[in-house]
Amino acid sequence: MLGLKTAEFMFLLGGLKWTLLxxxxxxxxxxxxxxxIALARSGATVWLRRLTAAYIGVFQxxxxxxxxxxxxxxxxxxxxxxxxxxxxxxxxxLNASAFLGEIWRGxxxxxxxxxxxxxxxxxxxxxxxxxxxxxxxxxxxxLPATIGYLVQLIKGTSLAAIVGFTELxxxxxxxSNQTFKPLLVYGIVGALYFALCWPLSLxxxxxxxxxxxxxx
Numbered sequence: 544m545l546g547l548k549t550a551e552f553m554f555l556l557g558g559l560k561w562t563l564l565x566x567x568x569x570x571x572x573x574x575x576x577x578x579x580i581a582l583a584r585s586g587a588t589v590w591l592r593r594l595t596a597a598y599i600g601v602f603q604x605x606x607x608x609x610x611x612x613x614x615x616x617x618x619x620x621x622x623x624x625x626x627x628x629x630x631x632x633x634x635x636x637l638n639a640s641a642f643l644g645e646i647w648r649g650x651x652x653x654x655x656x657x658x659x660x661x662x663x664x665x666x667x668x669x670x671x672x673x674x675x676x677x678x679x680x681x682x683x684x685x686l687p688a689t690i691g692y693l694v695q696l697i698k699g700t701s702l703a704a705i706v707g708f709t710e711l712x713x714x715x716x717x718x719s720n721q722t723f724k725p726l727l728v729y730g731i732v733g734a735l736y737f738a739l740c741w742p743l744s745l746x747x748x749x750x751x752x753x754x755x756x757x758x759x
Contacts, residue, residue: 546724546727547718547722547724547727547728547731551718551721551722552731554714554717554718555711555714555715555718555728555731555732555735557709557714558709558710558711558712558713558714558715559711559714559735561628561708561709561710561711562697562700562701562710562711562739563697563739565628565631565632565635565700565703565708565710566635566693566696566697566700568632568635568636569632569635569636569638569639569696569700570639570693570696572632572636572639572640573635573636573637573638573639573640573642573643574639574640574643575640576636576637576639576640576644577639577640577641577642577643577644577646577647578643578644578647579644580595580598580599580640580641580643580644580645580647580648581643581644581645581646581647581648581650581651582651582673583595584596584599584644584645584648585648585651585652595644598641598644599641599644599645601641602637602638602640602641602642603641603642603645607634607638607699607702608702608705610634610637610638611630611631611634611702611703611705611706612705612706613634614630614631614633614634614637615627615630615631615634615706618630618633627703627706627707627708628708630706631700631703631706631708634703635696635699635700635703638699639692639696642692643689643692646685646688646689646692647681647685647689649685649688650681650682650684650685650688651677651678651681653681653684654676654677654680654681654684658676658677658680659672659676659677662676683754684754686747686750686754687747687748687750687751687754688747690743690744690746690747690750691744691747693743694740694743694744694747697736697739697740697743698736698740700712701713704716711732711735711736712732714732715728715729715731715732
């Protein structure tokens, strides 16, 4: 199959499965934490704004590879002995929460302030104001950037191999070492990444153009 034995190709697909699962876990858990960070960053509490700004600065200002090292080796120093899967899930969740928090903070602040002021004048509480007025519009504004980050997250999962987690890139390395066909194997690996990322990139670009047209 494509110059590889069926078992070797299925091993690559197994790595692809873990790449997808890791991306979804990082995005899902990161989205929950990112929303809380975005709300804190756009809120009125000064110390929360400063704390979350520092959090975002740390994770945006340091390499993802270093963050994965810290979650895998650093947490063990404090008695948290995590499996490779658990540690990379924590690492990607923390990284995603910082990036998504900043994306969504910008989207929340992009919602016209007059709408918030009108809701306040009508006596709408903070939770209902965010739930029914601000967040639905912010989600729409942030969708292209969120999809763009998801593409980067999928490609970034290849760094999980550094702590022994067998995702698509490491699966490709293992098969390449067994078959001595690196060009073929990594060509297939690249094609699988492309099949995941290209449709998402097209979707994000289309949404961005649609939002730009609607804003005119």
